[in-house]
Amino acid sequence: MAQHNLGTVISFEFLRTVSKRRFWAITLFIPIVMIGLITLIVASNVSTANTADAQKNARVTFVYTDASGLVDPALATKAGGKQITDEAAGVAAVKNGDSEAFFAYPADPATQTVKVYGADAGLFANGKYSSVAQAVLSASVQERVDSKVYVAVLRDQVQTTTVTFKDGAVAPGFEAIIPALFFVLVFFIVIVFLGNQMLNSTLEEKENRVTEMILTTINPTSLLVGKVISLFMIGIIQMIVFSLPVLIGYVFFRSQLSIPELALSGLVFEPEKMIVGVLILIGGFALFTGTLVAVGAVMPTAKDAAPVFSVVIFSIVIPLYASGFAVSSPDSPIVQVLAYFPYTAPVTALILNAFGTLPLWQAIIIILELFILSAIVLRIAVRLFRYGSIEYTNKVKIRDVLSRRATVEPQAGR
Incomplete structure (x- = not known):
């Protein structure tokens, strides 16, 4: 029954989201804007080049x-x-x-x-x-x-080529950085575009006064896990749609946009970097999702939850602003603090991993930190959701919920 309920939640949440016009309007808005910007840049560059030649x-x-x-x-x-x-x-x-x-x-x-x-x-x-x-x-x-x-x-027409060595072998260079940097892009898109949706999907049920009825047939764990999986599936759709303008710009307008040619066959997928990137991505996603679920369980309305969500987004943006330090001075104190602080660790660690400045021992510590803390936060989120589902007008007091004696979860479908 639990697996049946989990599948029901996944299919319901997925179909409910992708069948809305608002979802496609938001999803297509950014690619349309990007295509418009690419068109303007191409036209401007062509006009500027023509004027200069003239x-x-x-x-x-x-x-x-x-x-x-x-x-x-x-x-x-x-x-x-x-x-x-x-x-x-x-x-x-x-x-x-x-x-x-x-x-x-x-x-x-x-x-x-x-x-x-x-x-x-x-x-x-x-x-x-x-x-x-x-x-x-x-x-x-x-x-x-x-x-x-x-x-x-x-005329500055002399061409140069550079070969560097690492540990006695030819270093892959930028071709090894791009695949690992992809995880930073994925994490940012998933949290920014799905985090608010995750928050609102939980709050929407509270505001509609249907959580009590839902919890009589589905236990909170299955409900929240189903929401997370469905949102990840939706995120894949959004990432594909968002990547189309980039691919179009690279394939058809590379010269006009002054984008350097990149031989995809030359990309280097280093196993250690890719495995570390996947684990940090999953751990960070689980941590932020659990946090947003907990916020949704505590707050009575989306308006009340908005400031907290802004703080979550701020914790993702900070490492991006500090990326210059991460690249040039990876051992600096500010980079190390951002790498170990849970809510700035995913982006910072992914950047360090991409540029090859994240030692394996440090990567293991950060991954364990993210997974352990995400498990704790998800457990707390389920508990908050179970007890906070009936609080429709007031904020749930976390201390009161956590101080209650653990009770056995109601058996779904009983």
């Missing part, structure tokens, strides 16, 4: 003085320029409208500023003058270099 290749009639002797007269003439010797005359030509622009190249362009004067063409279009002046000077200098190798160095 300014760089713009045809401008100009006069110039060259105190450096670096400008090639043939290239300058081809670009629409004419050399003069009087800087004042060049400025006057622009003022009088006789020339679109005037460039005054100094004796040492490396340390002195190239003065650019031009007819006003609009705030953004005025950038074409500086682009043309720089393009003429760069092309002239490159013409003086006979070797293609020197030209490639000047």
Whole structure:
């Protein structure tokens, strides 16, 4: 009967959630926003690139003085320029409208500023003058270099490749970090998008005054475990939907978004990292779920529970802000405190694990801490839910509930 009740709870909670329009509206909202942002970024980058190319290749009639002797007269003439010797005359030509622009190249362009004067063409279009002046000077200098190798160095076109070693073998590098970082993303999504739903699903039954009737047929443990499993199934659906814009952006708009190419076949799945990541993810999820269930059992309404839920989210965000310390200084006191404090441990430990700075002994301690504490919290949550289900208007006093003598749970279905 207990297994039957557990299956009933899972199917009921899952189907009840995925059949709601509100669920799909919330689930699809973020991907739609992400697709919109990707579209805007792509359009903006394309527009910016086109504008830069247009300014760089713009045809401008100009006069110039060259105190450096670096400008090639043939290239300058081809670009629409004419050399003069009087800087004042060049400025006057622009003022009088006789020339679109005037460039005054100094004796040492490396340390002195190239003065650019031009007819006003609009705030953004005025950038074409500086682009043309720089393009003429760069092309002239490159013409003086006979070797293609020197030209490639000047244009910053030299490619490099780096190989690092760890314990006598080639270190996998960033390819080994990405798979382990995936657990951080999963944990964040599950808690942020399912935690509030878990909280409200318990409170909803209290607010609807149906918990007493439910507990006559299902014991609290089966009810809460069923809710957790159903929410995990719902979380998988949400993660798939959320990942679609990322995949679309990477596959079709990688160059426009300046995303580095990533060879998926080159990803390294280190067994120790993956096993540690899974265990921390499960332990952290169980701890936060038990905490939210306990909050739902104590609070009479969702409004009363909202501040507590905000604290839960805050405990997830703090390690993300401190991720810089976790990467650069994993042994610093602040990182170690966050790694051992139960509600900041999952995200912090997952980040340390991904970057290979979480020793196995420390990982074992954190995993045991999460599992043991989650078992205690879940046990307390079940007890609070059993006794707090009839408190519809007042907050349950945790001390009073825990001080009561343990009673035998009512047999479900009896």
